[in-house]
Structures are given as C-alpha cells and as structure tokens.
Amino acid sequence: MRKASRLFEIIQILRVARQPVTAQQMAETLEVTARSVYRDIAALQAMRVPVEGERGVGYIMRPGFNMPPLMFSIEETEAVVLALALVSRTGDVELRQAAKRVSDKIAASIPEPLSRILSTTALHAWGSIANAPDGVDLSRVRRAVRTEEKLDISYQDEAGSLTERRILPIAVIYYSETANIVAWCELRQAIRNFRADRVKTCAETQAFFKNQGETLRQLWMASWQYNQVAGTSA
Numbered sequence: 001m002r003k004a005s006r007l008f009e010i011i012q013i014l015r016v017a018r019q020p021v022t023a024q025q026m027a028e029t030l031e032v033t034a035r036s037v038y039r040d041i042a043a044l045q046a047m048r049v050p051v052e053g054e055r056g057v058g059y060i061m062r063p064g065f066n067m068p069p070l071m072f073s074i075e076e077t078e079a080v081v082l083a084l085a086l087v088s089r090t091g092d093v094e095l096r097q098a099a100k101r102v103s104d105k106i107a108a109s110i111p112e113p114l115s116r117i118l119s120t121t122a123l124h125a126w127g128s129i130a131n132a133p134d135g136v137d138l139s140r141v142r143r144a145v146r147t148e149e150k151l152d153i154s155y156q157d158e159a160g161s162l163t164e165r166r167i168l169p170i171a172v173i174y175y176s177e178t179a180n181i182v183a184w185c186e187l188r189q190a191i192r193n194f195r196a197d198r199v200k201t202c203a204e205t206q207a208f209f210k211n212q213g214e215t216l217r218q219l220w221m222a223s224w225q226y227n228q229v230a231g232t233s234a
Helices: 003-016 023-030 034-046 073-089 094-109 111-118 138-147 212-231
Strands: 051-054 060-062 150-155 164-173 179-185 190-195 198-207
Touching: 003 023, 003 034, 003 060, 023 034, 034 051, 073 094, 094 138, 111 179, 138 150, 138 164, 138 198, 164 190, 164 212, 190 212
Parallel strands: none
Antiparallel strands: 051 060, 150 164, 150 198, 164 179, 179 190
C-alpha cells in the first residue's frame, strides 16, 4: 500500500475508533510494519491533522477534523478524477460542464492537509477534446434515453444519403472523437448505431416508449454478444 493511501486509511481508522488505537493494531490492519505507521503518524501531525497519542499507549483523532460522509481511498479518488478528465474530452458539452462541477466538489470535500496529496497526482487524460456535433445536442439524447422519448432525426449515412428517421434511443456510446447513439429505428425495424456527427437535425416528439427501454437494451446487448462470439468463432 502506498504511503498516500495509508495516510487516508489511518485517518479513517482513527475517526471511527472509540478508544486509542496502537500502531501495532493499525499495522496489522494495513499489513505494514509498526515502524511505518509511526512514520505516517508523524507525517499526519506535520500536516496539522489532529492526531494525538504516543508509542505503546495508542493514538486518537482529536474532535474537529471532519471528513465527508463518503470518503474514497486515494486510489478510488484518482480513479474518479481520471474518469472525469476523460469525460471532459467528449463532445457532450453538458457532460463536460458536469464533470468540472464534480471535480470541484471532490476538491472542496477533502480537508486541506490531504488535498495536497491529490494536488501532486501525475494522472492526466491526454488527447484533443472532441467537437460537439452540430446537428444534435447529446444532452437531449441522454434525456430522451432516461425518459424513453422517441426522437425524429435527419441522418446522413457514409455514402451521403439523407433519410428521416424516428428512433427510440436506448444508449449513448462515447468514443475519443465522436459518439454513437444506439436506438431502435422505426424505418429499419431494427437496432441501429447512429454517429452523432452525421445527425443533421434532432427533434423531440412528445411520443414515448415507456417501459420498453430496458427490453431494447437487453436485445441490443444480446445481439452484441452474439456478434462477438460469431466473430471469435470465425
């Protein structure tokens, strides 16, 4: 376990403890030596985390050091931060804005001494930010997936042919450069993938397919799994 992770875990142990916890007890929980715990306690005290106690007696957390009700480990926090960085590179403007708000909330929720640990992270999401598609607002599509509302779209295929479709959107797949809308197409009477950058117009219909979305997603997943197996067999 990395030192940064141990610091988080020690704080969690001391926060919930009802009596002093010895370095040896923490060492057994963390699967490290007691000497490592002594060094970690000293590091926390140097960061002004209110840990009190002494060797052989045990340690406590003085009241007044508050952590959020849901506190991630350092690895879990890094995973969330990296995932948000990846979301920030999609062409979905509303999701990018939401990712920024979540990142700010995470940063604000961590006590100042521990926020220094995350500020030195070396995790970065690389690559250019995808352009938002001109003909469709992906937030509208995501909302239609949630509310199970049909959408009318004008779609241009790879050959340049333009068709009018009424679709039942069931999922959105994000790639590095574009996004695909997975939907039941009433014109084709089948599940189709529509590249968001080829959708020229998109309109809400106020027509709904209530309680059908999950069934269609299961059909889509079954078809995808079948194609994967068939491709492997071939």
